[in-house]
Amino acid sequence: MHRSRFTWLQIVVVILLLLVLPKLISEYRLNLVITMMIYSIFALSYNMLFGQGGLLSFGHAAYFGFGAYTTVILIKQLEVSLPLGIMLGGLAGAFLGCAFGVFVVRLRGVAFALLTLAFNQLIYVTAEKWRSVTGGEDGIAFMRPNLFLGGWEIDLWATLNWYYFVLIVTVFSIGCLWYLTLTPLGRLNLCMRENEERARFIGYNTYASRLLIYTLAGFFAGIAGGLAASFQEFVTTTFINLDKATDVLMMTFIGGGGTFFGPVIGACALTLINDLLSSWLERWAIVQGGLFILLVLYAPNGLSGLYMSIRERWDAQKRGNTRS
Amino acid sequence: MNTTSKLLDIHGLYKDFRGVEVIKDLSLSVCQGERHAIIGPNGAGKTTFFNLITGRYTPSKGDIYFEGRKISGMTPHRINRMGISRSFQITNIFPGMTVFENIRSAIFSKKGIRWSFRQRVSTMNDVNQETEDILKLIGLDSQHHLLAGSLDYGAQRALEIGITLATDPKMIMLDEPTAGMSIEETREIVAMIDRTTQGKALLIIEHDMEVVFSLADTISVIHYGTVLASGPPEDIRNDATVKEAYLGEGSTC
Amino acid sequence: MEALSIIPVQFLHGLVYGMLLFLVASGLTLIFGMMGVLNFAHGALYMLGAYFSFSILRWTGQFWLCMIVAPLLVGAFGILMERFLLRQVHRYGHAHELLLTFGLAYIIEELVKWIWGNQPLHVEIPAMLAGSVQFLGITYPTYRLFILLISAIVFAVLFLILYKTRAGIIVTAAVSRAEMVNALGINVPLVFMLLFGVGGALAGLAGVIGGPYLITNPGMASTIIIDLFVVVVVGGLGSLPGALLASFLIGELQSFGILLIPQMAIALEFLLMAVVLIVKPEGLLGDKA
Numbered sequence: 001m002h003r004s005r006f007t008w009l010q011i012v013v014v015i016l017l018l019l020v021l022p023k024l025i026s027e028y029r030l031n032l033v034i035t036m037m038i039y040s041i042f043a044l045s046y047n048m049l050f051g052q053g054g055l056l057s058f059g060h061a062a063y064f065g066f067g068a069y070t071t072v073i074l075i076k077q078l079e080v081s082l083p084l085g086i087m088l089g090g091l092a093g094a095f096l097g098c099a100f101g102v103f104v105v106r107l108r109g110v111a112f113a114l115l116t117l118a119f120n121q122l123i124y125v126t127a128e129k130w131r132s133v134t135g136g137e138d139g140i141a142f143m144r145p146n147l148f149l150g151g152w153e154i155d156l157w158a159t160l161n162w163y164y165f166v167l168i169v170t171v172f173s174i175g176c177l178w179y180l181t182l183t184p185l186g187r188l189n190l191c192m193r194e195n196e197e198r199a200r201f202i203g204y205n206t207y208a209s210r211l212l213i214y215t216l217a218g219f220f221a222g223i224a225g226g227l228a229a230s231f232q233e234f235v236t237t238t239f240i241n242l243d244k245a246t247d248v249l250m251m252t253f254i255g256g257g258g259t260f261f262g263p264v265i266g267a268c269a270l271t272l273i274n275d276l277l278s279s280w281l282e283r284w285a286i287v288q289g290g291l292f293i294l295l296v297l298y299a300p301n302g303l304s305g306l307y308m309s310i311r312e313r314w315d316a317q318k319r320g321n322t323r324s
Numbered sequence: 325m326n327t328t329s330k331l332l333d334i335h336g337l338y339k340d341f342r343g344v345e346v347i348k349d350l351s352l353s354v355c356q357g358e359r360h361a362i363i364g365p366n367g368a369g370k371t372t373f374f375n376l377i378t379g380r381y382t383p384s385k386g387d388i389y390f391e392g393r394k395i396s397g398m399t400p401h402r403i404n405r406m407g408i409s410r411s412f413q414i415t416n417i418f419p420g421m422t423v424f425e426n427i428r429s430a431i432f433s434k435k436g437i438r439w440s441f442r443q444r445v446s447t448m449n450d451v452n453q454e455t456e457d458i459l460k461l462i463g464l465d466s467q468h469h470l471l472a473g474s475l476d477y478g479a480q481r482a483l484e485i486g487i488t489l490a491t492d493p494k495m496i497m498l499d500e501p502t503a504g505m506s507i508e509e510t511r512e513i514v515a516m517i518d519r520t521t522q523g524k525a526l527l528i529i530e531h532d533m534e535v536v537f538s539l540a541d542t543i544s545v546i547h548y549g550t551v552l553a554s555g556p557p558e559d560i561r562n563d564a565t566v567k568e569a570y571l572g573e574g575s576t577c
Numbered sequence: 578m579e580a581l582s583i584i585p586v587q588f589l590h591g592l593v594y595g596m597l598l599f600l601v602a603s604g605l606t607l608i609f610g611m612m613g614v615l616n617f618a619h620g621a622l623y624m625l626g627a628y629f630s631f632s633i634l635r636w637t638g639q640f641w642l643c644m645i646v647a648p649l650l651v652g653a654f655g656i657l658m659e660r661f662l663l664r665q666v667h668r669y670g671h672a673h674e675l676l677l678t679f680g681l682a683y684i685i686e687e688l689v690k691w692i693w694g695n696q697p698l699h700v701e702i703p704a705m706l707a708g709s710v711q712f713l714g715i716t717y718p719t720y721r722l723f724i725l726l727i728s729a730i731v732f733a734v735l736f737l738i739l740y741k742t743r744a745g746i747i748v749t750a751a752v753s754r755a756e757m758v759n760a761l762g763i764n765v766p767l768v769f770m771l772l773f774g775v776g777g778a779l780a781g782l783a784g785v786i787g788g789p790y791l792i793t794n795p796g797m798a799s800t801i802i803i804d805l806f807v808v809v810v811v812g813g814l815g816s817l818p819g820a821l822l823a824s825f826l827i828g829e830l831q832s833f834g835i836l837l838i839p840q841m842a843i844a845l846e847f848l849l850m851a852v853v854l855i856v857k858p859e860g861l862l863g864d865k866a
Binding site: 111114253 | 671688806
Binding site: 179180182183184185186187188190191193194195197198199200201202203204205206209212 | 378399400401404405409410412416417418419420421425428429430432433434437438439440441442443444445446487488490491
């Protein structure tokens with residue numbers, strides 16, 4: 001029933017692999033994997049709107065950045081624990097998502113894209129100008145606090161411990177997002193993408209439903225933002241600017257919004273290729289832009305959609321061969 | 325007049341678009357279990373009338389009562405939850421989802437399972453069973469895993485009606501269910517409508533007179549946004565004004 | 578005297594930027610009204626105008642030549658863009674078209690950085706337009722008045738063409754009722770292509786004359802596209818008089834905003850855009866239907 005072909009076995013294998021990964025790769029590469037995981041959450045939260053909901057947003061960085069600032073300020077000023085800080089970052093993202101959502105989910109298509117962009121810019125300008133709180137363009141630096149579990153103190157400054165922390169948050173977040181697609185609310189999101197009017201005429205309050213989805217997307221974007229800021233031990237306006245908003249759009253689109261794990265593929269591929277290519281190909285961004293345009297033109301469902309259609313054709317061919 | 329047996333009651337309804345009156349002084353009622361057909365020439369305001377009842381438009385003047393409660397001014401989803409479900413003249417389904425999911429989305433709504441995330445849909449056996457039942461009823465059970473958008477036209481029309489039925493309404497409203505169908509397909513779909521709407525109130529817009537006379541026990545003729553005549557099929561068939569306005573002089577039906 | 582003269586000077590600043598905005602926004606809003614395509618790459622076309630002009634100026638030293646050749650090149654670029662890229666994705670809908678133009682804006686910016694470098698370029702103002710003039714008790718740079726003059730000439734021509742010629746009437750009709758024009762047997766794809774050409778050329782011209790004034794740099798496209806979106810939304814998606822009014826408003830808002838409330842000036846613009854989208858999504862002068 002679900003379009004992606006992942007099975008439980010495959011998921012268990014991937015998680016096991018992630019658990020032993022620190023034994024297999026260097027610390028530098030491990031940091032890269034942490035980045036991939038954080039952006040995977042961000043891209044998946046975006047895909048609740050884009051792929052599953054059929055809404056093109058140019059303002060998802062607002063929730064990512066708002067979550068990041070909230071996490072950093074709470075940890076620095078109130079000395080809350082890291083898990084609580086990230087959780088509250090998520091709630092801040094949800095709060096902002098709900099507040100903006102009241103207005104944006106009334107709109108569709110280009111108007112929706114423009115209003116999300118306007119809100120993103122408003123939040124960005126606020127972060128830039130409200131120096132006393134946000135530090136303006138200089139941002140806020142802080143120290144990732146250690147984690148206290150019972151009587152144990154876990155040093156999160158050590159890459160290995162931090163990696164496992166991010167892994168737990170990521171598996172939990174992605175698990176939630178995946179589970180959501182299998183529930184009535186997740187299916188309703190698809191219904192509204194396919195035909196919002198029809199959904200209304202069979203008794204769904206599509207406005208409230210869209211608002212709920214938008215709020216949840218804000219929550220997970222906030223979680224990703226809180227994680228990203230904790231990772232870099234720093235937050236600045238680049239967490240919330242238009243480039244961040246279009247980055248997540250590019251990741252999601254290139255990976256493919258039509259399958260659940262497409263955005264994860266996009267987030268990982270862009271992070272990895274960016275790291276590999278940027279060292280010897282100065283203008284890597286041109287390749288990324290070119291890839292994006294090629295996919296828009298010839299594979300509107302991104303890399304995962306391309307893979308699926310090739311595989312389908314392959315299967316059909318195989319079936320044809322065995323028949324003859 | 326006994327108003328309690330009236331399911332739908334409309335009195336003096338008006339609707340204008342930028343000063344053009346599409347519906348004027350329209351009054352009509354539907355009783356429990358009644359099968360009521362709306363006929364009338366193109367542009368008479370039949371679909372606008374449907375849109376007013378189901379909340380797509382709000383009336384300029386006049387009120388609509390359903391089970392004694394005022395529904396005009398309500399949003400479409402509230403009206404649907406009151407027990408009115410409609411189909412559309414232009415096929416209005418969820419094309420990128422499976423036939424099964426098209427129907428199931430309506431079953432969820434009927435059962436009030438809209439925002440739940442306590443359970444995965446695949447484990448909700450009662451919902452899935454009800455969905456299969458509806459699919460059998462509309463004859464699409466063998467195609468339930470296909471994408472709705474890939475079905476042929478006749479099957480899409482059947483699905484359209486299936487979605488409408490699946491919310492288990494007290495009153496079913498069908499807007500030209502046989503539009504664009506071959507004679508054979510029409511016969512099949514009419515039999516299906518007849519089978520599935522037994523005992524329920526039915527309001528149907530239809531051009532095919534054969535269909536109208538085989539299904540309806542009351543017929544209303546709408547012309548220039550108002551009810552020209554209303555009554556049992558025999559009366560309408562013999563009504564002189566109706567003949568003139570709609571059926572045409574010397575019509576043989 | 579100093580304090581008093583600041584008001585007309587700020588007003589002129591706002592007017593100059595507003596008119597430059599309108600030069601670019603006119604094409605953007607017509608394309609949107611007619612095709613439903615919000616061209617994210619329109620700011621990039623403006624930037625290309627500025628960069629082409631820089632190179633032509635370097636080779637020939639003729640600013641006047643730039644004003645003719647660069648817009649033609651950008652117009653041709655716009656036509657190619659419509660014909661070979663945008664038309665391919667038309668069937669996927671407007672959101673997909675927006676994605677394509679976004680990708681184009683992204684790649685054009687990267688290409689510009691690659692070819693011309695990341696640093697801002699200095700474009701010399703032609704000698705006869707350098708310096709400033711005095712009138713009505715104020716001193717004002719000649720070049721900015723020149724921008725005003727060119728913009729005024731372009732509007733006059735544009736309005737004459739749009740409202741007095743057959744071709745223009747087709748375009749204005751198509752903006753509000755595209756399917757009707759299609760039914761009249763007019764070659765709509767050709768009109769679209771030409772519109773992209775003309776819109777591109779106007780953006781290119783704005784780039785040529787705006788380059789020396791607003792600094793030619795690889796970020797100029799993303800800076801102006803945000804202002805352009807505000808103009809198109811506030812004026813009314815597809816309304817040319819609306820775009821004129823909104824360009825003027827945004828120009829003055831920025832000019833006086835920076836003077837009066839420097840912290841909030843940029844935020845005001847986005848606030849205005851958000852409020853219009855929420856309260857009156859069709860814009861100040863837009864057609865609701």
